[in-house]
Amino acid sequence: MFAKRHIDTSKLQERVSSARRGTSLGLCLAVATGALSIGCGAEFDPPSEINSLRVLAVQKDKPYPQPGDDVNVSMLWYDGSDEAPRPVQVTWFSGCFNPPGDFYYGCYEALAKGLAAVDAGQAPPPGFGFGTGNQFTFSVPDDIISSRPVSKDPDLIPYGLAYVFFAACAGELGPAPEGQEGFPLACFGADGKQVGAEGFVAGYTGAYVYDDFSNANPVITGFEFDDKVVLPDCIGDACLADPPPPTDVCGEGLACVPACEADGDQQDCPEIKIRPLISSDVAELDDVAAASEGRKVTEQMWINYYAEKGDFKSAVRLLADAQKGFNSDYGTSFYAPKEPGDYKLWAVAHDNRGGTEWVRITVRVQ
Structure with missing residues (x-):
């Protein structure tokens, strides 16, 4: 059962490779745009009844990681659709650190470069990560704090910021059909037809990085x-x-x-x-x-x-x-x-x- 939730990476890369030039950037923009619409819990559908594919939460094992840390992220999702149970594939992208203005959409360039490298069959840039499944691990650069410009505010604690993007698809992830406007990352069913919003969720999670501070996850007993x-x-x-x-x-x-x-x-x-x-x-x-x-x-x-x-x-x-x-x-x-x-x-x-x-x-x- 668990294995069915893993995306077929080779098929994803096949779709990326066969798409028109610029698809890598389109994939990146799609993930980031999706993040804007579902990034906060309050933006999810009313929780009184889950009747579609939903991402309920994403957890980091180190909410405040430190430079050089490996961070494990886990996704809690549930498919409340009438079509469930059906295979659901979860994909992660990492490698965006300290984007301009700390805005998630400042990650476009870094993610585009990473996806373009995958598209060309080359090694992605250092720090870029791609993974599948309910859990994913990304590495925080050693210089994520020291590489930032020194703030003019003497009271500001030096920090770094890492973003990880995700997508959950009740089918197979790939670029949207050519000519389709809007969200360019799409989810396809076994019949090849595009899955709608009831079976496709995208978003992001961010992690602030400090030298001397940490944060523990809440404990439920x-x-x-x-x-x-x-x-x-x-x-x-x-x-x-x-x-x-x-x-x-x-x-x-x-x-x-x-x-x-x-x-x-x-x-x-x-x-x-x-x-x-x-x-x-x-x-x-x-x-x-x-x-x-x-x-x-x-x-x-x-x-x-x-x-x-x-x-x-x-x-x-x-x-x-x-x-x-x-x-x-x-x-x-x-x-x-x-x-x-x-x-x-x-x-x-x-x-x-x-x-x-x-x-x-x-x-x-x-």
Whole structure:
């Protein structure tokens, strides 16, 4: 099952090689343009019901890497389409460091050079990376900080910035048909037809690099459903393999609820309180703000909730405020759908310094 999610690299390069000159730049522009539309969690479809291919989160094992580090990135995605299960291919591109103005679209030139080299069968420029699958590793240059111009602001902490671009395709990635305007990177089904937005997602993740600062991902230890601790299907990287529920027995770790004829309506369906289990000391001191501005504040944190079916009272909840710290009321309420069945539900914790972690449970609607 896991292998089906890997793109056939040789076929991608075949498409690139057979396309018109300039395709490499087009591929680069496509990925970057896609990033603008889905780069932030708030831009995803409403999470009350996932009914298409969705990228829920991208995690870096080192949210604040240091020069010379290797950084592992992982993608949490789910295909809620009526056509699922179907093969989904995930592709990554790296090699953009310190673009002009720190803007992601300043990566166009670096990515174009890397893709052009691949197109020509040559070795890509140093630092350029291409990979497939749910996880990818990129290397941070040793001089990512020292190579930047010295800032005129004496309070600015020296830093570097790395961008990684990704695409998830329910089919095979390749250049868009000639003459098609707009997004030039396309996704093709087994029948050769182009897959629409319900089966194609592109975006980016950025990593700030410091010499002396680091940041840890949030830690999730479990899940509470209707005031009872249930067994998660998975936490973190374990979710990338799409594991089954750890139990099949209601009342012994499986979250079970009656179906609601009102289909998740907040006025007419019972309110079921839910939350991931997270320690109150999860929010770290924002040491960059402390060093540069003398402010003793914590990182800001929030949780996004997602589900296959049903609805939430609030799909985004505050986990920690920079001034007030930890918010114990970070849970939300879930309202069951009318169709019986087993449905996946996720909680994704974020901090404003690039940290991410997730947990998934199965909800049995009877």
